[in-house]
Amino acid sequence: MPRRDAPTTYRDAYAALSRIAAELENGDADLDRVLPLIEEARAAYAVCRSRIEALNTALGEGTAPDDDTGSALDGSAADRSSADDSSDEDDDF
Template sequence: MTEPQPTSYREAYARLSRIAAELESGEADLDRVLPLLEDARAAYAQCRERIEAVRAVLAGDWADGSDADETDTDNTDDAE
């Protein structure tokens, strides 16, 4: 049985972290691996969608000449 879809980036990221920990532990039963991977793919897609939405907003602000900080803001780190 798969978990309900997370509703926020934080929830989706937490779900990915739990799945990674379970898979890395080596304790996941083989029958559980496929559902875990499907859940991980859905959570990853949700995280990526939200990150891209933020990037689009920021790109729009910068394109409009807003007073945005010109430092590198690509701080997406997989090991958060």
């Protein structure tokens, strides 16, 4: 299969990641195709990450954390769990 050009937009990169994930999950990729798929996925992931970091910077939020556990756009897991805890307390009364 011919090599695809690296995506340049977030939408194209996300679509590439979705396609690659589906191909790998379905077992459609033979062993000789896995390495090129991983290389393509890395390039697409880099595009997505750079766009998200640029957006975070433009919004004054800084960059996404290195550990990928949350981002400034969707809130951290700790923020969500503390909000969930407070709503549980209200249900007891």
